[in-house]
Structures are given as structure tokens and as C-alpha cells.
Amino acid sequence: MHPEVFDMRFRERGRRARTLGLGLLAVATLLWVWCGVLLATSYEVEPSYARRPVECESRLFTDGGTANEGRSKDPCGDERDWPEALAVLGLSVPLSVAGAVLLAYGLLGVRMSEHAAELARLRELAGREKDGEKDGADT
Numbered sequence: 001m002h003p004e005v006f007d008m009r010f011r012e013r014g015r016r017a018r019t020l021g022l023g024l025l026a027v028a029t030l031l032w033v034w035c036g037v038l039l040a041t042s043y044e045v046e047p048s049y050a051r052r053p054v055e056c057e058s059r060l061f062t063d064g065g066t067a068n069e070g071r072s073k074d075p076c077g078d079e080r081d082w083p084e085a086l087a088v089l090g091l092s093v094p095l096s097v098a099g100a101v102l103l104a105y106g107l108l109g110v111r112m113s114e115h116a117a118e119l120a121r122l123r124e125l126a127g128r129e130k131d132g133e134k135d136g137a138d139t
Helices: 003-040 075-079 083-138
Strands: 043-045 054-056
Touching: 003 083
Parallel strands: none
Antiparallel strands: 043 054
């Protein structure tokens, strides 16, 4: 295989890894935003004893109890649980790590390939200049 073809394929793999890493980081960011929305927005609960839904405070900015403490007489407290928000947050962690690794791998691979190509070009240029000095000295 010709070295230039190998280099082009190497750079393309790096660009694909970088793009996939950015995509995973974007998905992780959306999951973080979703978790923030779940924690910061108010929500409605339809208790069995009421005809209308009850408006509840956000999960994050309340002093009330949670469903994790057991049943209470507060319908909002019975529905105010953390597992959904923590599951979304927990799902974002491996996506963030994988995205960061792929992004770093892709960026580093392309950068190293460009650096190696520039070094080869400079060595070739230096070799030509050295040959030109030899030819000028011989005459």
C-alpha cells in the first residue's frame, strides 16, 4: 500500500472517531439537560382521591419528603422520587467518557499524521537545499 493512501485512511479513521466522539458528547449533554429539566421543573400528580391533578414543586427546590421515605399523606411526596433523574444522569456518564476518549483519539490521530507529514516535507526540503549547496560548491 502506498504511504499516502495509508496516511489518508489513518486520517479518515481519526476524523470518524472525532465525529463519533462529538456525537456521543452531544447525546450526553442532552441527557444532562433532561436530568436538569426533571429536577428543576414542577410536575403534576393525579391522586386517586382527587378529581383534578395536583401541581407539585420541582424535585430539586422543595423541602418536602420523597417517595424514598415511604408513603405519606402528601401526593407530591409520594411521587417525588429520584431514581428516574439519577438513571438519566447515570446513563450520561459512560457516554461522556466514551465520547471524550473518542474525541481525544480522533484529534490526536489527525494531528500526529499532519505533524509527520510536515516533518517529512521539511526533511525533503532540507535535503534539496543540502544537495543545492553541494552542486554550487562543486562548480
